[in-house]
Amino acid sequence: MAKAVIFDYGVGNLLGLKCALEQVGFGVSIGVSGQDLAQADALVLPGVGSFTPAAKKLECVKEAIQNKVVEGVPLLGICLGLQLFFEESAEGFGEGLAFFKGKVVRLQGDLKIPHMGWNTLNLVKSCELFDGIDGGAYVYFVHSLYPVPIDGSVVCTKTTYGTTFTSAVVDKNVYGLQFHPEKSGNVGLQILQNFAKIVMR
Amino acid sequence: MPLTKRIIPCLDVDHGKVVKGVNFLQLKRAGDPVELAKRYSDEGADELVFLDITASHEKRDILRHYVEGVAKTINIPFTVGGGIRNVTDARNVLCSGADKISVNTAAVEKPEIITELADVFGQQCIVVAIDAKRNLSPTEGKVTVQTDEGSVWFEVTTYGGRKSTGIDAVAWALQAEKLGAGEFLVTSMDKDGTESGFDIELTRAISEHVHVPVIASGGAGVPQHFVDVLTTGKADAALAASVFHYNKYPVPVVKDYLCKAGVAIRQ
Numbered sequence: 200m201a202k203a204v205i206f207d208y209g210v211g212n213l214l215g216l217k218c219a220l221e222q223v224g225f226g227v228s229i230g231v232s233g234q235d236l237a238q239a240d241a242l243v244l245p246g247v248g249s250f251t252p253a254a255k256k257l258e259c260v261k262e263a264i265q266n267k268v269v270e271g272v273p274l275l276g277i278c279l280g281l282q283l284f285f286e287e288s289a290e291g292f293g294e295g296l297a298f299f300k301g302k303v304v305r306l307q308g309d310l311k312i313p314h315m316g317w318n319t320l321n322l323v324k325s326c327e328l329f330d331g332i333d334g335g336a337y338v339y340f341v342h343s344l345y346p347v348p349i350d351g352s353v354v355c356t357k358t359t360y361g362t363t364f365t366s367a368v369v370d371k372n373v374y375g376l377q378f379h380p381e382k383s384g385n386v387g388l389q390i391l392q393n394f395a396k397i398v399m400r
Numbered sequence: 401m402p403l404t405k406r407i408i409p410c411l412d413v414d415h416g417k418v419v420k421g422v423n424f425l426q427l428k429r430a431g432d433p434v435e436l437a438k439r440y441s442d443e444g445a446d447e448l449v450f451l452d453i454t455a456s457h458e459k460r461d462i463l464r465h466y467v468e469g470v471a472k473t474i475n476i477p478f479t480v481g482g483g484i485r486n487v488t489d490a491r492n493v494l495c496s497g498a499d500k501i502s503v504n505t506a507a508v509e510k511p512e513i514i515t516e517l518a519d520v521f522g523q524q525c526i527v528v529a530i531d532a533k534r535n536l537s538p539t540e541g542k543v544t545v546q547t548d549e550g551s552v553w554f555e556v557t558t559y560g561g562r563k564s565t566g567i568d569a570v571a572w573a574l575q576a577e578k579l580g581a582g583e584f585l586v587t588s589m590d591k592d593g594t595e596s597g598f599d600i601e602l603t604r605a606i607s608e609h610v611h612v613p614v615i616a617s618g619g620a621g622v623p624q625h626f627v628d629v630l631t632t633g634k635a636d637a638a639l640a641a642s643v644f645h646y647n648k649y650p651v652p653v654v655k656d657y658l659c660k661a662g663v664a665i666r667q
Contacts (some may be wrong), residue, residue: 201434210521211497212497212498214468214471214472214495214496215475218471235655247522263416264565309644311519311612311613312611313612315524316405316446316636317404337404342524343524382476383475383476
């Protein structure tokens with residue numbers, strides 16, 4: 200059984216994500232140290248918390264994560280997890296993992312913020328992670344910031360809420376989702392299943 | 401395609417059993433929160449709310465047990481409320497698998513709890529529930545609204561509507577938003593349980609003043625009520641219990657109706 204390790208920033212709910220990953224066939228553990236991450240076939244950065252404390256928690260495992268990614272181990276970032284793949288965030292100080300060039304900015308305008316609820320994915324590039332997902336499929340969002348990658352070729356899906364923003368990025372074995380697949384019903388489950396397929400092949 | 405409006409079934413749970421609005425003919429099926437949660441999730445509910453009304457010292461263990469049960473069963477977001485008074489209570493519920501926590505009386509009595517919770521768990525995690533009642537006696541300094549009953553303001557109540565506070569619900573919402581509320585769950589104590597429609601004026605008054613999402617609650621009886629509160633009432637989401645428990649208007653029927661009425665809905 201492929202082993203997925205969820206990195207724990209120390210706040211909130213990881214159970215929903217753990218159950219969803221188990222449902223698609225992973226053995227799942229929660230990790231806090233480089234040693235915990237060493238045995239992983241897949242790494243997951245979850246989506247609960249805020250940038251500055253999470254970036255601080257990541258400092259001690261930064262190298263371990265970067266090494267795993269170089270080895271080719273798939274890395275999935277969800278919401279805040281995705282935002283940590285960028286260099287910096289308007290949410291606060293701290294350095295991200297910089298797998299993607301660019302920064303994370305705030306949603307602005309005459310809108311209810313956080314962007315909370317179900318919105319659609321506009322598929323802009325074919326990607327295995329979205330196999331079997333139709334353009335216009337609904338997924339669950341809850342966020343106040345979004346990523347702005349410098350390299351447009353990493354953008355997989357876009358979503359519109361006032362502005363049209365990047366809602367998924369992929370570069371080789373690094374996958375980032377601004378929405379929560381573990382809270383997105385069957386569509387989310389399909390995306391996690393695709394991730395499992397990528398990990399287990 | 402825009403952000404859709406959310407339809408949220410609510411489970412009022414006492415000692416691990418759904419108690420409110422249950423059709424006694426279906427007690428066996430409707431009584432178990434985990435089973436009901438699964439049914440609603442499968443039927444296309446956009447989110448779930450659990451309000452724990454257990455008033456006893458074994459509360460914490462019961463709560464943990466069923467929150468975990470639900471978290472393992474569904475894959476849509478869910479909020480847990482009822483007696484959360486501090487960061488420890490909130491952490492227990494969130495670590496058991498809830499995505500958001502809802503605070504009500506504790507926040508009215510000690511508003512700074514909202515900031516404490518938002519600082520630890522993030523603003524998106526904190527739902528402030530407001531139980532409001534129409535007050536017809538004119539009072540200076542309150543946000544008044546013209547209704548078919550004349551000029552009213554909305555008064556915050558606590559302890560499940562038993563205690564009137566004299567606080568203006570709109571002013572309270574604005575204060576709570578500043579303190580870190582990520583969402584409001586606004587229940588009309590006048591409409592709750594009547595199935596005569598949501599309090600449109602109450603919902604709109606709060607929704608127009610705050611910049612975070614508003615869930616309307618109390619009074620849902622027929623699908624048109626959902627249309628009214630999500631359009632005229634400017635709610636971002638609508639919550640109901642008995643219409644769904646009774647199976648009178650299952651979630652897909654309500655969503656279908658909303659869709660035909662032109663409301664953006666996930667189907």
